[in-house]
Amino acid sequence: QVQLQESGPGLVKPSETLSLICTVSGDSISNYFWTWIRQPAGKGLEWIGRIYTSGSTNYSPSLKSRVTMSVDTSQNQFSLKLTSVTAADTAVYYCARGPGGATREAFDVWGLGTMVTVSS
Amino acid sequence: QSALTQPASVSGSPGQSITISCTGTSSDVGSYNRVSWYQQHPGKAPKLMIYEVSDRPSGVSNRFSGSKSGNTASLTISGLQAEDEADYYCSSFTSSITWVFGGGTKVTVL
Numbered sequence: 001q002v003q004l005q006e007s008g009p010g011l012v013k014p015s016e017t018l019s020l021i022c023t024v025s026g027d028s029i030s031n032y033f034w035t036w037i038r039q040p041a042g043k044g045l046e047w048i049g050r051i052y053t054s055g056s057t058n059y060s061p062s063l064k065s066r067v068t069m070s071v072d073t074s075q076n077q078f079s080l081k082l083t084s085v086t087a088a089d090t091a092v093y094y095c096a097r098g099p100g101g102a103t104r105e106a107f108d109v110w111g112l113g114t115m116v117t118v119s120s
Numbered sequence: 121q122s123a124l125t126q127p128a129s130v131s132g133s134p135g136q137s138i139t140i141s142c143t144g145t146s147s148d149v150g151s152y153n154r155v156s157w158y159q160q161h162p163g164k165a166p167k168l169m170i171y172e173v174s175d176r177p178s179g180v181s182n183r184f185s186g187s188k189s190g191n192t193a194s195l196t197i198s199g200l201q202a203e204d205e206a207d208y209y210c211s212s213f214t215s216s217i218t219w220v221f222g223g224g225t226k227v228t229v230l
Contacts, residue, residue, distance in 0.1 A: 035219075037221075044123070044209065044221060044222070044223045044224040045158075045166065045209050045211075045221040045224070046221065047211070047218065047219040047220060047221060050219075058217050058218060059218075060218060061216065061218065094165060094166070099154065099156075099213070099219065104156075104171045104172065104175075104177075105153075105154040105156070105171060105172050105213065106154075106156035106168050106171035106172070106211070107156070107158070107166075107168060107211070108168050108171070108177065110165040110166055110167070110168075111165065112165055113165050
């Protein structure tokens with residue numbers, strides 16, 4: 001049974017870079033798309049972007065200028081970098097599997113989420 | 121890209137059926153059968169309930185069903201139970217090769 005686990009600093013200073021890693025266990029990371037989604041406290045879900053194991057990416061237009069995703073198949077991990085963060089980037093960040101590739105056109109497996117606060 | 125439009129809240133009594141709408145545009149919901157629905161209990165990660173408009177993952181109760189007409193997708197919960205009280209989000213693929221979520225609907229079991 002595939003499981004996802006987000007990891008990274010829980011506190012990031014304004015204007016710095018938020019960096020998160022998602023570790024995949026129970027299955028190979030290959031042949032799937034992998035996605036980052038965030039949720040500010042009390043608000044809805046926001047799609048950040050996705051990456052295929054080939055390294056091909058698609059990003060949200062509103063975040064595209066600040067987002068970089070990468071994948072490390074040897075470690076069964078993928079990562080998110082968000083630059084020039086502000087308080088508006090404070091949220092729970094989720095990693096998820098899909099959509100597409102070897103799985104359904106949906107986010108079918110989710111990590112538990114990690115809270116990231118942007119504050120000095 | 122604009123978020124999909126969902127009602128802020130829907131309520132029903134145990135045993136009743138409720139329907140949550142998710143309205144998009146011809147650039148997302150109206151053009152693709154890549155609509156999915158997620159259930160989120162407080163403090164928990166979302167859980168996939170419906171994918172590709174109307175398919176259910178194994179383990180999801182058949183009380184949950186999905187449909188689509190034009191630019192609007194719908195999630196119906198029949199035989200409402202106390203455990204169904206949660207937030208529900210729809211999501212759709214878009215013509216920009218991105219995904220967009222709805223604002224979420226809080227379901228209350230009276």
